[in-house]
Amino acid sequence: MTGLLPEDIETGERIRLGETHLTRDLIVGFAAKFDPQPFHLDEEAGRNSLFKGLAASGWQLCALWMGHYVRWREGIIQSYPDPEGVRARLGPSPGQRNIRWMKPALMGDTLAFYATRTAVEDWKKPGWALTTVLSEIVNQRGETACSFEGLGLVRKRQDP
Amino acid sequence: MADLLHWEDFEVGQVFDYGSYTVTEEEIVAFAEEYDPQRFHLDDAYARTTILGGICASGWHSAGIWMRLFSDGYANRAASLGSPGVDEIRWFKPVRPGDVLTGRSEILARRASNSRPDLGLNTMKHQLLNAAGEVVMEMHSTQMLRRRTALATGGERV
Numbered sequence: 001m002t003g004l005l006p007e008d009i010e011t012g013e014r015i016r017l018g019e020t021h022l023t024r025d026l027i028v029g030f031a032a033k034f035d036p037q038p039f040h041l042d043e044e045a046g047r048n049s050l051f052k053g054l055a056a057s058g059w060q061l062c063a064l065w066m067g068h069y070v071r072w073r074e075g076i077i078q079s080y081p082d083p084e085g086v087r088a089r090l091g092p093s094p095g096q097r098n099i100r101w102m103k104p105a106l107m108g109d110t111l112a113f114y115a116t117r118t119a120v121e122d123w124k125k126p127g128w129a130l131t132t133v134l135s136e137i138v139n140q141r142g143e144t145a146c147s148f149e150g151l152g153l154v155r156k157r158q159d160p
Numbered sequence: 161m162a163d164l165l166h167w168e169d170f171e172v173g174q175v176f177d178y179g180s181y182t183v184t185e186e187e188i189v190a191f192a193e194e195y196d197p198q199r200f201h202l203d204d205a206y207a208r209t210t211i212l213g214g215i216c217a218s219g220w221h222s223a224g225i226w227m228r229l230f231s232d233g234y235a236n237r238a239a240s241l242g243s244p245g246v247d248e249i250r251w252f253k254p255v256r257p258g259d260v261l262t263g264r265s266e267i268l269a270r271r272a273s274n275s276r277p278d279l280g281l282n283t284m285k286h287q288l289l290n291a292a293g294e295v296v297m298e299m300h301s302t303q304m305l306r307r308r309t310a311l312a313t314g315g316e317r318v
Contacts, residue, residue: 066218
C-alpha cells in the first residue's frame with residue numbers, strides 16, 4: 001500500500017480523499033470572512049454573475065481539499081507503528097502551481113476530492129524530500145471544478 | 161455601484177497597496193481545525209519542536225487573509241468577475257500570531273478577452289507582507305473585469 005514517507009510513496013495512484021456537500025452556510029461562512037464578493041455571499045448576485053448561482057470562493061475549494069488531504073494522512077499515520085515519529089516527519093509546503101478554477105462550485109453541489117502524488121525528489125535540506133501532488137476537485141456531474149499542483153516537504157525515513 | 165472601476169481604468173505597472181489585518185492565535189487554530197488540522201497549525205508547544213519553529217497559519221489561511229484584503233481594497237471597488245486561476249503561489253515565511261499583514265498588487269499585463277467582448281483580463285502579481293516589510297506570500301493570477309465599453313461598440317483594443 002502507498003504510504004507517507006518518501007520511500008513508501010507510490011507515484012501515480014489517484015486517491016479519493018472524501019467529499020463535501022456545499023451548503024449555503026458553508027459557502028457564505030467562508031466568504032463573509034475571507035472573500036466577501038457579492039457572488040459568494042448572495043444567491044441573487046450569484047445568479048446574475050458569470051457563475052450563474054451562489055458560488056464557493058475558489059480559495060475555499062483549495063482549503064477544503066487541504067482538510068481532506070490532512071485527514072487522509074492522519075488516517076494512514078494511525079496505521080504506522082510509531083505514530084508520533086511519523087507525524088513529526090511531515091513538513092510544510094513551499095507553494096502550489098497552476099491553480100485552475102474551471103467550473104463554478106455552486107450551492108447544492110457535492111464535490112469529490114482527489115490526490116495523486118506525481119513526483120518525489122530530494123530537497124536542498126538534507127533529510128527532506130519534496131513531493132508533488134496533483135489535487136483535483138470533481139463535482140457530481142463528473143466535471144473537474146478545480147485542480148492544482150502542490151509541493152510538500154516530507155521527512156525521509158530516519159535511522160533508529 | 162455607481163463608480164466601479166472597469167478594465168479600461170487600469171494600466172500596466174500600476175501598484176496598489178491595501179489593507180491591514182492582524183492575525184490572532186485563536187483565528188489560526190480555528191481555521192486549522194476546519195481546513196488544515198496539521199499539528200503545527202494547532203499547538204504552539206508542539207510547533208516549536210518542528211521545522212516551523214512555532215505555531216503558524218495554514219498557507220490557505222494566508223491566502224484567505226490576502227483575499228479578504230484584496231476584496232475590500234480592490235475587487236469590490238471594481239467590476240470584478242472573479243479569477244480563472246493562479247499560476248503560482250509561494251509561501252516564503254510563516255505567518256505568526258500578532259503579525260500585521262498588508263497587501264500589494266501590481267498589474268503586469270492586460271488583454272481583451274478572446275471570447276467575451278464585454279470582458280478584459282489583467283495579469284497581476286500579488287504580495288502579502290508583514291510589518292517588517294517581508295513578503296510572506298506571493299502569487300501571479302489573472303483577474304476578469306467588465307469593460308466599460310464592449311469591443312464590438314468601439315472599445316479600446318489591447
